[in-house]
Amino acid sequence: MPGDVVAVQGIGGLGHLGVQFANKFGYKVAAIGRGPENAALAKKLWASVYIDSKATNAAEQLQKQLCFGIDLPIIRGRVPTDTKVPIDTFVQ
Numbered sequence: 001m002p003g004d005v006v007a008v009q010g011i012g013g014l015g016h017l018g019v020q021f022a023n024k025f026g027y028k029v030a031a032i033g034r035g036p037e038n039a040a041l042a043k044k045l046w047a048s049v050y051i052d053s054k055a056t057n058a059a060e061q062l063q064k065q066l067c068f069g070i071d072l073p074i075i076r077g078r079v080p081t082d083t084k085v086p087i088d089t090f091v092q
Contacts, residue, residue: 005030007062008047011038019045030065032058 006022008015011033022029023046031042034054042050051061 004028005048007032009033009053009058011042011045011047011050016041016045019047023047030062 004027006018006027007030008018008022009032011019011031015031015033019029019031019042028048029046030049030051031038031045031047032051032053033039033042034052036052036055039050039052049061049065051058051065
């Protein structure tokens with residue numbers, strides 16, 4: 001539903017399409033990437049927030065920045081083995 005939160009893990013390739021589609025459908029979009037170099041692209045694609053999962057815990061930052069969990073996670077590709085993001089921690 002419009003106003004719900006969609007988290008897109010992976011900005012680039014297919015992830016940038018997920019950010020754009022979710023935004024156009026009226027969702028608040030949390031873009032999750034690995035590294036600060038993706039922050040500008042995420043904002044350009046109209047993500048509400050960008051979270052650098054290489055520098056911080058994505059689940060904690062989602063809760064902190066959005067004050068609640070997400071309604072729909074979009075995870076494209078593989079999640080690196082050093083990423084400790086238990087999805088059930090922040091999905092409503």
